[in-house]
Amino acid sequence: KNQVEQSPQSLIILEGKNCTLQCNYTVSPFSNLRWYKQDTGRGPVSLTIMTFSENTKSNGRYTATLDADTKQSSLHITASQLSDSASYICVVSADNAGKSTFGDGTTLTVKP
Amino acid sequence: EPEVTQTPSHQVTQMGQEVILRCVPISNHLYFYWYRQILGQKVEFLVSFYNNEISEKSEIFDDQFSVERPDGSNFTLKIRSTKLEDSAMYFCAWRGQFFPGANVLTFGAGSRLTVL
Numbered sequence A: 001k002n003q004v005e006q007s008p009q010s011l012i013i014l015e016g017k018n019c020t021l022q023c024n025y026t027v028s029p030f031s032n033l034r035w036y037k038q039d040t041g042r043g044p045v046s047l048t049i050m051t052f053s054e055n056t057k058s059n060g061r062y063t064a065t066l067d068a069d070t071k072q073s074s075l076h077i078t079a080s081q082l083s084d085s086a087s088y089i090c091v092v093s094a095d096n097a098g099k100s101t102f103g104d105g106t107t108l109t110v111k112p
Numbered sequence B: 001e002p003e004v005t006q007t008p009s010h011q012v013t014q015m016g017q018e019v020i021l022r023c024v025p026i027s028n029h030l031y032f033y034w035y036r037q038i039l040g041q042k043v044e045f046l047v048s049f050y051n052n053e054i055s056e057k058s059e060i061f062d063d064q065f066s067v068e069r070p071d072g073s074n075f076t077l078k079i080r081s082t083k084l085e086d087s088a089m090y091f092c093a094w095r096g097q098f099f100p101g102a103n104v105l106t107f108g109a110g111s112r113l114t115v116l
Helices: none
Strands: A006-008 A009-015 A021-024 A032-038 A045-051 A057-059 A062-067 A072-077 A086-093 A100-102 A108-111 B005-006 B010-013 B021-026 B031-037 B041-051 B055-056 B067-068 B076-077 B088-095 B113-116
Touching: A006 A086, A009 A021, A009 B005, A021 A032, A021 A086, A021 A108, A032 A062, A045 A086, A045 B010, A072 A086, A072 B113, A100 B010, A100 B041, A108 B067, B005 B088, B021 B088, B041 B067, B041 B076, B055 B076
Parallel strands: A009 A108, B010 B113
Antiparallel strands: A006 A021, A021 A072, A032 A045, A032 A086, A057 A062, A062 A072, A086 A100, A086 A108, B005 B021, B021 B076, B031 B041, B031 B088, B041 B055, B067 B076, B088 B113
C-alpha cells in the first residue's frame, strides 16, 4: 500500500530560526514528490516538485531534498517568518501527478 | 498560475439535501481532480476526470457523488443526499497536459461544506 509519513506532526519555532521537515514514502513506482504549503482554510500551494533524478531543489527560503534510494525527502526552511506558519504537506505520485498520496502534513508555527 | 475559482466558498446545507460545488478552470487543462479535507485531517483523493470521463475514483466516491463538465468550462461535484460526515473542504485541482505542468497539481481555494 502506498504511504507517505511526515514528521514531526507539529513544530513550533521562533522567528528567524531554521527548521527541517521530514517525509518518508513507500509509493512505487515513483514519479515525483511535491511539497505544498497550506494556510488554514486555503488550498495547498505548491512549493517544490522533484523527480527521480533530482536530489535538491530550492524555492526562495525553501529547500527540498530527495533521496530516492532511501525514499526520504526533507523540506528545509531558512530564516523563518511569521507567514511561514502553515501546514506543510508532502505528496508523492506513482504516475504523472494522477492519483497522488498525501502525507498528514506537519503543522509549523512560527512565533515572534 | 492564477488560482481556479471555486464556488461557493462556503455552503451550509441540511442533511439529505443536494449540493453542487463548482470549479472554473483554465480552459486548456484536461486533467481535473476533486479532493476533500475534513477539518483537522489530511487531504483525501475523491476522483480524477480526464477527457470528460472519470478516470479513477476512490472508495469515498460512492453513488452519492458525481462529477461532470457539462459545458466545457465548469467542472462540478454533486453530492446527491448530503450526510453529516460530508462536512469538509472540497478542493478542485488540475494539471497540465505537457511537461512541466503535467507534474504539478494546482489547487483551487476550496469550498467549505457544512452539513447540519
